[in-house]
Amino acid sequence: MAKAAWICGVSFCVCVFVIPPAAAQDAAAQIKAAQYALGMIRGPQRIDAINTIEYWGTGHAQQTPAMVTYHVSLSYLTPAMRVDVKRSNPDVRQIQVVNGSFAWNESVPGAGFIPGTTAMPAPGTVKDRLLQLWSTPHGALKAAERAGSNAKVRNENGATVITFPLAGALSGTTMNVTLNSKNQVEKVETRAGDNVTETTYSDYKDLGEIQSDVLFPSHIVQRQGGVSVLDLTISKTDTNNPYVVFAVPENVEKGRENE
Template identity: 35%
Template sequence: MRRRILALGLPVPAIAALLAACASAPPDPQAALKRAEAAMGSAQVRSLQFSGSGSGGIFGQAYRPGDPWPRITYSSFSRVYDYQNAAFREEFARTRAEPNGGGALPLMGTGEQRATGLLRGTQAWNLAGTTATAAPLTADGRIHDLWTSPHGVLRAAQRNNATTRVEGGKTLVSFTEPNRFRATAVIGESGLVERVDSVQPNPVTGDTPTVTTYEDYRDFGGVKFPARIRQTQGGSPVLDLQVTQVQANTVPAIEVPAAVPGFVERATSEKVAEGVWFLAGGSHNSVLVEMADHLILIESPLYDARTQAVLTAAKQLVPNKPVRYVINSHHHFDHSGGLRTAAADGATLVTSELARPWFAQAFATPNAIAPDALARSGRPVRIEGVSGKRTFTDGTRTLEVMMIDGSVHAQGFMLAWLPRERLLVEADAYTPGPAGAPPPAQPNANNVNMLDNVERLRLDVDRILPLHGRVVPIAELRAAAGRR
């Protein structure tokens, strides 16, 4: 090369610049990905299934706003990556490793949670036995986990016009999966994917960083796969797995159940008192309260589509009054995932003072990868905090917001109370069982704590409007807490 350049008669400084440019040119992305495929045995891999066990954290369910996610133990964990059909399956059994924090797991020492989640294309659903339930909120996360897996990230980079650069002897391959996530895969000198740094949208925290590391690669029938997988999301651990078994190209087809593609969020309404409606129709409920010249919505859960369905129902029930306030029971992501949506509609958000600064910081991060209702609206977010108690009144109706003390579920945990109607609104502290089911043999500590707070606050409750489940008389809480 040097002789050929000298033969051109270029001056020495120009030759030096040309040589430096050649030395620092980034590797060709497709060539780099092909080398990684060869090193990992990816070329013939249509699907992979792995299983193992380990630990992790429950994303979005911190005991206190800003705390790490509550620690959990996975007695079993498996995933299927079907790259050929853009399909995914995850199954696990997990228990709590610390007493405090949210999530659907039984309380510490009282049992485990088993779950199965699936994806094909953009359709996501959960499976309980043979019953499939659409789970659109999980689609982004499952698409992310499929295409940031060790072999999946190479395929995703190839089809998404990846760019490359070299740092410290490692090749960094960057790309964006449109409207889903952006990622940088770190490929070591041996050609193995060592880490994936990614950002994915979230209804609460906006574009949220995820770091997944792949360590201790082993050969499983000609395919290289890590024996240890670690992942953090939003800065806290969510996975630390020891992989014990890997199989390639043995995955049965994952088919979308007939009911899943037609799923649409709908909010049903039940009038429980004059000017008070129970808005159900999904896994999470809301309560609408009519005041003299405005409306108050208690809870805007999950994500844009759910809260938009709730807001639409509210405007149909009372079309001439705006939703001025939205009260958030607590900071867990399933109960706060629609707060951005409510803010986009012009509502003032009311949460605990403990959570207020945390929400203000979270909402300052936009969902830029997949713009949500708030990003599209351009509205500012107004948040007000409650310390101890807050009363809303129009001179005729009164709505009080008070703290639930001593719960292992969350701090900054609030209930709503309508004294004239004798209606209590609460989330997660008590979820009624099926109608007619006997109370549990062993009272749930959250139920006992809820009843303790009702008595401490001297609330003369007639009915409970739970933010999960059905409207019930106070007697059902008493029975569940072992106080018939």
């Protein structure tokens, strides 16, 4: 939208119009269209009202034949994410958490605040876990919007691609978001040097027990360096801003293991 700056004197008035570059306008419009397509724009103010999400699924991870169950809780406001993975044969449970600049592994959700539980600091995983958060369909569009004029849109083999640099802890990483013909996020690719992660999303549905018209992919496939590391079928979501907590245990803040 054009912005007008007025300079008025006694006998004259000068009007200067500052018009954003066309590419920036195109990217902003495309991001907004994609947010509408996923049901992110809500309420009479027509704003992005998706702050927290939970989703559940099953599939395979890390090229192992064993079935895994996934339960992910996330907050785009914090930002924070908990990935609770259970593997069978043998039975193994891994709970990975990130909250801002802190990352840790839990023996049970909320570990570190429950007697007899363990919260293990994992500071070296902060960037990877934040990248997973912002690589979700809704997260990628939020990140694109925050990139402002740094977000560019192009057509690649008939598909719309939004490209932009990530900031903060993820500075140095470029994200490419590919949209399908319905303006839904079809693929998110992140590049940081030689490290390339590609996550594809398909078959969008409202999977909530309480229908909200917020769409989420029912199939997620992730590849790193061209190798499949995750293949999930999503069975349920809660996109109605569920109450999720990611309190940082004291020992994680101090960077030491449970004593």
